[in-house]
Amino acid sequence: MDNSIRTPLDDALKSAPENKANASDLASDNTAFHLSPLSLIAKTITGLRSLIFPILAAFFALGDKVGYIFLLIGFGIFTLISLGFIFWAWKRFSYQIGAEEIRIESGILSRNARSIPYERIQDVSLEQSLIPRFLGISAVKFETGGSEGDEGTLEFVSVDEAENLRQLIRTRKAGVAKISPVDKSIATGDDDAIAQDEVIFSMDIKRIFTLGIFNFSLILFAVIAGAAQQFDFLLPRDLGDIIKYAVDSYDERSTQIKGIAIYSQIAAIVGLIFALIVMGMLSGQVQTFLREYGFSLTATDRGIRRQRGLLTLTDVVMPLHRVQAAIVQTGAIRKRFGWYALKFTSLGSDTGKESSHMMAPLAKDEEYWPIAHRASIDAPAEGTYFYRAHFSYMAASMLFSAFLIAFIFCLSTILPKIFDAQKIATSMAIINWIWIVALFPFLLSCIGWRYHFHAMDDRQIYVKSGFWNQKMTILPMVKVQTVDLAQGPISQYLKTADVKFGIAGGSGLSVLTIHNVPMETARHIRQNCINAAKNIDFSDLIKAPK
Amino acid sequence: MPIIELMNDDTPQITETETSPDSDAREDIRDSMTQLDPGYILLLRLSAFIRAILLAIPIFIGDAAIANEGLIKPFVIAAPISMLFLLMIFLLPRRRYNRWGYDMSDGQIQIIRGYLFYTDTIVPINRVQHIDVAQGPLERLFGLSSLVLHTAGTHNSTVVLPGLKREIAEEMRDTIRDYIKADML
Numbered sequence: 001m002d003n004s005i006r007t008p009l010d011d012a013l014k015s016a017p018e019n020k021a022n023a024s025d026l027a028s029d030n031t032a033f034h035l036s037p038l039s040l041i042a043k044t045i046t047g048l049r050s051l052i053f054p055i056l057a058a059f060f061a062l063g064d065k066v067g068y069i070f071l072l073i074g075f076g077i078f079t080l081i082s083l084g085f086i087f088w089a090w091k092r093f094s095y096q097i098g099a100e101e102i103r104i105e106s107g108i109l110s111r112n113a114r115s116i117p118y119e120r121i122q123d124v125s126l127e128q129s130l131i132p133r134f135l136g137i138s139a140v141k142f143e144t145g146g147s148e149g150d151e152g153t154l155e156f157v158s159v160d161e162a163e164n165l166r167q168l169i170r171t172r173k174a175g176v177a178k179i180s181p182v183d184k185s186i187a188t189g190d191d192d193a194i195a196q197d198e199v200i201f202s203m204d205i206k207r208i209f210t211l212g213i214f215n216f217s218l219i220l221f222a223v224i225a226g227a228a229q230q231f232d233f234l235l236p237r238d239l240g241d242i243i244k245y246a247v248d249s250y251d252e253r254s255t256q257i258k259g260i261a262i263y264s265q266i267a268a269i270v271g272l273i274f275a276l277i278v279m280g281m282l283s284g285q286v287q288t289f290l291r292e293y294g295f296s297l298t299a300t301d302r303g304i305r306r307q308r309g310l311l312t313l314t315d316v317v318m319p320l321h322r323v324q325a326a327i328v329q330t331g332a333i334r335k336r337f338g339w340y341a342l343k344f345t346s347l348g349s350d351t352g353k354e355s356s357h358m359m360a361p362l363a364k365d366e367e368y369w370p371i372a373h374r375a376s377i378d379a380p381a382e383g384t385y386f387y388r389a390h391f392s393y394m395a396a397s398m399l400f401s402a403f404l405i406a407f408i409f410c411l412s413t414i415l416p417k418i419f420d421a422q423k424i425a426t427s428m429a430i431i432n433w434i435w436i437v438a439l440f441p442f443l444l445s446c447i448g449w450r451y452h453f454h455a456m457d458d459r460q461i462y463v464k465s466g467f468w469n470q471k472m473t474i475l476p477m478v479k480v481q482t483v484d485l486a487q488g489p490i491s492q493y494l495k496t497a498d499v500k501f502g503i504a505g506g507s508g509l510s511v512l513t514i515h516n517v518p519m520e521t522a523r524h525i526r527q528n529c530i531n532a533a534k535n536i537d538f539s540d541l542i543k544a545p546k
Numbered sequence: 547m548p549i550i551e552l553m554n555d556d557t558p559q560i561t562e563t564e565t566s567p568d569s570d571a572r573e574d575i576r577d578s579m580t581q582l583d584p585g586y587i588l589l590l591r592l593s594a595f596i597r598a599i600l601l602a603i604p605i606f607i608g609d610a611a612i613a614n615e616g617l618i619k620p621f622v623i624a625a626p627i628s629m630l631f632l633l634m635i636f637l638l639p640r641r642r643y644n645r646w647g648y649d650m651s652d653g654q655i656q657i658i659r660g661y662l663f664y665t666d667t668i669v670p671i672n673r674v675q676h677i678d679v680a681q682g683p684l685e686r687l688f689g690l691s692s693l694v695l696h697t698a699g700t701h702n703s704t705v706v707l708p709g710l711k712r713e714i715a716e717e718m719r720d721t722i723r724d725y726i727k728a729d730m731l
Contacts, residue, residue: 100723100724112678114678120676144696347698482668482673485667486663486666488662489662500702502700502702530668534653534671536672
């Protein structure tokens with residue numbers, strides 16, 4: 001295994017003569033180092049590159065001699081100023097290789113001192129784009145497994161220094177914690193390890209077909225409709241003529257024709273709806289087959305391996321120790337048939353745009369819980385009591401709806417007094433009924449409340465939400481990164497709070513939240529999580545078990 | 547109250563330190579927390595002042611222009627807005643300052659902030675990925691710093707604690723780093 005992690009670069013490093021006076025040689029004392037002066041050139045060239053288009057635009061826009069002179073002067077001044085800033089930024093940027101951490105100080109006016117403990121560095125990557133390659137310099141990026149990309153970048157240091165830094169950090173890290181060989185082997189992708197593994201879940205054609213029915217979607221229809229607009233000369237004339245005839249004759253207001261017109265109209269509408277349904281079905285099937293064909297999960301020693309796809313085959317290995325939370329999803333209809341989907345939230349996102357990793361798109365209880373169990377995530381025990389949210393869940397939307405209705409009421413009383421009632425009759429008719437729409441926010445939040453539940457046992461937190469798309473998130477408490485208690489004005493008055501969980505991976509847009517629980521319950525939930533999290537370090541958590 | 551959440555018997559008991567529902571639990575928490583450096587009030591004031599000046603210039607010009615047309619009396623718009631600015635400079639900074647609090651103990655950092663929208667965050671120290679000690683231009687003027695904790699979470703990936711004396715921020719940074727190191731060993 002260990003051999004597989006060694007890259008050619010590492011081997012080259014071993015034999016490389018270490019005669020340069022580098023930061024890494026003086027590692028023990030806290031000397032601050034500047035970046036390579038060559039990075040000034042690289043940065044200037046990259047900066048100028050972004051100026052090409054504005055300059056071209058100005059060049060064509062001005063088009064006379066005086067203009068060109070001004071352009072040249074302006075360009076010169078701009079370049080000088082940006083050169084000044086690039087130099088200043090370089091001057092103010094320094095890094096230190098400490099005994100326990102890398103320290104990066106940066107900023108011209110706003111100073112920032114970043115400290116990255118060695119234990120937290122997951123990987124050091126070297127990046128050379130074209131210009132730095134010519135100059136013999138390289139960008140060094142420290143990845144810590146945090147969710148942002150910008151965890152620590154040195155742009156640029158000399159290639160030797162970059163490689164030494166990487167080597168140094170690897171040895172420093174090894175001094176505290178062994179780099180797990182399991183994670184590394186995924187990158188190299190040796191296939192012999194998976195040869196004799198057990199299939200733990202797969203979907204046959206029938207299952208995929210069933211999933212396709214639930215994936216009823218009108219996307220394909222939209223595409224075809226769009227194409228039809230482009231190529232409407234290819235379509236049969238008749239359908240359009242019938243509709244056109246129906247509409248025209250309706251306008252004629254002749255009772256005799258109107259009778260026929262209504263029939264043809266109904267026929268056209270029924271036909272259209274039928275066509276839509278067929279389209280929706282078809283497009284659901286096509287999409288599903290393209291994505292899920294041959295879906296299978298295999299248990300390997302590196303995690304769960306997922307293969308799927310008809311035309312585009314994807315083959316992903318999900319290291320189980322990296323799983324942060326599980327999501328069990330279902331729809332209002334498919335739930336009646338006992339079908340669920342299982343997803344894992346993990347560091348990094350799934351192929352495509354999905355933020356969670358699909359592990360079983362359509363599965364029964366007895367099929368997906370064993371998969372989740374492999375990631376040490378389990379179903380709530382039989383008889384676990386799921387709590388509802390406090391009624392303040394609906395308070396804000398209730399106030400909002402009430403405000404809207406009051407406003408509409410005011411309008412409907414005031415307007416007839418100002419304007420001639422006859423003239424605004426249509427508007428009044430709308431205003432008199434629009435309050436039903438104003439109720440929607442409240443009704444929606446009532447539905448939201450009805451389907452929002454949470455539960456907690458000694459190891460996991462369960463949060464349910466959604467009426468049409470139902471979802472239960474299962475979060476092992478040790479995986480918590482941060483916990484917030486948040487209160488708006490209303491929940492402060494009613495002494496309730498939202499509990500928000502920071503989890504590694506997943507979508508930053510939908511934060512796992514237990515809404516509106518009494519303050520003391522909220523504190524209790526939080527303290528349980530924090531206590532669990534305190535006992536296990538994050539680096540240990542995402543490390544493969546030995 | 548049938549629909550409201552009831553704590554049933556198997557719910558673990560809340561610890562003794564929790565307050566009874568009728569007292570204001572938030573005030574109690576605030577008392578046990580460390581306040582930010584008082585210099586932060588001045589910093590907030592100065593930044594409110596700068597913002598007010600920048601906003602006031604166009605408002606005064608606009609006011610004068612409209613008054614010049616004879617549409618309104620001079621300062622009808624500018625005066626109330628100036629009052630608002632004065633409020634923001636003199637009244638709000640102290641209040642905002644008072645709502646901040648932090649506490650680092652027992653392997654966790656707790657940060658509370660906000661009045662209307664109150665947030666109370668706890669970060670277990672062993673979830674901290676890396677730490678920034680940041681200084682903006684104004685903060686440098688006052689010798690203050692912000693401590694920025696980065697976690698791996700997609701929500702709260704950065705937790706900011708502003709208004710600390712530079713030395714204190716650095717001291718906290720070192721404590722956190724040592725904690726992370728000790729935790730690994």
